[in-house]
Amino acid sequence: MTSFDTDSTRPPPNIPEFASFEHQKENIVPLRQGRSAALLAHQFSAPSSDLSAERASVHAHFADELAHLDDLDDPLDVFSRYIRWTLEAYPQGPNHESNLVPLLEQVTRKFKNERRYKNDPRYLRCWLLYANYVEEPKDIFVFLMRNDIGTDLAALYEDYALLLEKMGR
Known part of the structure; x- marks a missing residue:
């Protein structure tokens, strides 16, 4: 048996099921670089309370990093990672909770x-x-x-x- 032999009735475990986010495909804003199917599956299969808590935690982490920009050699890196995460974490596009537009305003001015x-x-x-x-x-x-x-x-x-x-x- 080779490493390519698999049970053809199931997809490999690391490939997400399209059905987990298929019902939301009209609401997903496309990105020029594309989107991760695994992240989309996670976004639309997790309970909204868990997802909100996870997002709040990541926002807090980045807010802490932004508060200490003066200590960094490359402060733009924090903004770049935060923006990339925001685009992935809010597949329906920017909203008040995502804070994307104010974040872009902040980095462009800074x-x-x-x-x-x-x-x-x-x-x-x-x-x-x-x-x-x-x-x-x-x-x-x-x-x-x-x-x-x-x-x-x-x-x-x-x-x-x-x-x-x-x-x-």
């Missing part, structure tokens, strides 16, 4: 004058994500270009082109 982050892909991703939640995303791109934020990175121009295409320009 480092806008930091030269070391001007062309950091993580920082630019924060700005580009934030642009999705403002009324006039074009203003974000104008600000980025005028302040030399992300101007050495292709992602800035790719997302700006997508925005202009959406606007019919």
